[in-house]
Amino acid sequence: MKEAEADAIVCGSGLSALTLACLLAHRGRKVLLLSREGEEGDPPVHCAGGFTFDTRPSLWLGGDPARPHPALAELGLAASFRPLDPGLQVVLPRHRISFYRQEVRWRQELEREFPQGQGELRSLFQVMEELGRTLGPPLENELAGRVRNLRSWWADRRSLPFRLRDLLREGKPSLSRRLQGLRDVPSRQLVESLLWGLGGAGGRGVDFSAAYAAILLRALRQPIYALAGGAKALYQALLSAFLGCGGKVLGFADPLLPLREGEVIRGLIDAEGREFRASTLFADPELYLSCRPWPGEKEGPPKGGRWPIRRLLTLFLGVDEEVLPQEMGENVLLLPEAEGRGERWPIWISLSPRDEEGRAPQGKRALTALRLLPERLDQDGGEPELEEEVSSLLRDLQGFLPFLPGGIRYQEARQTRHFSLLDPVRGWGLKMGIAPSTQIGYLGGRRFRVCPGLYLLGEFPLYGFGSRSALDTGYHWANLHAPSPGARIDGRQACRKRFWW
Known part of the structure; x- marks a missing residue:
């Protein structure tokens, strides 16, 4: 499907992007999904620099990396995926770093931004590569092996950090010393930026999971921050707390996770060191959209399947x-x-039409009971224009914005109430939004409202629409971030200015 044929274009294929796409598709709109991944879809494992960075516990769950295609097929949503490159730009107080899928460009960008630390960069790259070669095979056996006995694994979980430590010591003594020496890296921001880069796409090699990052940061005497939105932040923080590395959650930026003060999720603290409390339970859809019936206590999940939610x-x-x-x-x-x-929050009710006895029919599934948000979002009745329809959805979402710890700032928060349905941590700005001072973007003659994205530590740029030819290739993207609220943005003019990515 070409962009000219689409009623709506949604950037990203994560939880929030799929939600917006499904809500629009459910109402008869033709939706085009754009993805920043090197592979189609949004796999839980991301590759960069010859390593694989796992932001979710798929290594422990025994399932292969999921893609949204099965979920989209069940929803009856035909989606096209196009890669964005770079898919991420980290804006730090004194630095601005873009991450590309190509390893060479990623390293060049870091060396350009940190010219004074090239020696430390090269040393850190070497350590990462050596760490992967040393710990790859044994960690694959420790973490990626399918769980045969759930209770045995759970009883033995406390010893995992010690096994990782032993593996590190048994690999090469010099590796441990070199890791310890890296705690003098000039900029803490550099280390955080490198971890951001590990979340990019491209490259092949051994697994570089969150456990590797935990070891590296622990050697650097730095805490692990959950630098991802939604469920990924939760998983990464849980893993870092599980490994005893002082995990901290800077915040959740996903409005589909309506957090409320209440029960404590163990191991999570916010940016100010307070316990992270919530009354809701949530998970990533890719871990339960493709669930298979639980085969029994004595067995793990079926091959290619998932643990039930x-x-x-x-x-x-x-x-x-x-x-x-x-x-x-x-x-x-x-x-x-x-x-x-007395509240009940139905995050995701069955995607399958079921009979009175609760049985799902055979054959193709249809979207008849989708409730990604509280039911009142589906009670609008009419069929408004697309822009008004999206604005209505977003206005309803304002009451369900998550609890934001001290790390998150809204861009221009004093003047406007900007928020995003898409994944702001990866650089996807909201292409269709509602705010008192709304920026305007154009695509193929269509007029879109554009809200600035969010970033956990500061301002985040908006990866906006380019010209039609740019969208056709999927590789040339213009940065349409407006310098002032209410400024008009013309994607065609921006592309003529050669803001190529």
Whole structure:
């Protein structure tokens, strides 16, 4: 599908982007999805610099990296994926770093931004490569092996950090010393930026999972920050806390995760060191959209399958299985009532039409009971214009913005109330939004509202629309971030100015 044929264009294929795309597609709109990944879709494992960076516990769950295609097929949504390059730009107080899928360009960008630290950069690159070669095979056996006995693994989970430490010591003594020496890297921001780069796409090599990053940061005596939105931030923070590396959550930027003060999620603290409290349970859709029926206590998930969401919640959030509702089905996640509120938050109810006995029909599934958000979002009744329809959805979302710890700032927060449906941490600005001072973007003769994106530590640039030829190739993207609120943005003019990526 060409962009001229699309009623709406959504950047990203994560939870929020899929939500917006599905809501629009459910109402008869033709939706085009654009993805920044080197592979099609949004796999949980990202590659860069010859390493694979896993932001979710797929290594422990025994499942292969999921893609959104099965979910989209079940939703009846025909989607086209096009890569963005670079898909991310980190804006630090004194630095601005773009990350490309090509390893060479990624390294060149870091060397350009940190000319005074090229020696440390080369040393850090060498350590990462050596760390991957040394720990790759044994860690694959430790983490990527399929879990055969859930209770045995759970009982033995506390020893994992010590096994990782032993593997590090047994690999090469010099490697441990070199890691310790890297704690004098001139800029802490550099280390954080390198970890951002590991989340890029491109390259092949051994697994460089979150466990590797935990070891590296621990050697650098730096805490691990959850530099990802939504469920990925939760998983990364859980992993860092699990490894005893002082994990911190700077914030969640996903409005689909309506966090409220309430029960404590163990191991999570916000940017100010306070316990992170929430009354909701949530997970990434790729871990439960493709769930298969649980085969039994004595077996792990089927090959290529997933642990059911009930097991995932009990495994990683420490939730007592008895408190979970019993009516959870194969693709159903109903949240327990919030204490003292009597609320129920249906994040995702079955994607399949079911008969009165709860059985799903055979054959192609249809989207008949999609409730990604509270039910009132689907009670608008009419069929408004696309711009008004999206604005209405976003206005309703304002009441469900997550609790934001001290690390998140809204861009121009004093003048406007900007928020994003897409993944702001990766640089996807909201292409269709609502704010008092709305920026305007153009694509193929269409007029779009554009809201600035969010960034956990500061301002985040908006990766906007380019010209039609730029969209056709998928590789040339213009940065359409307006210098002032309300400024008009013309993608064609921006592309003529050679803001190529």
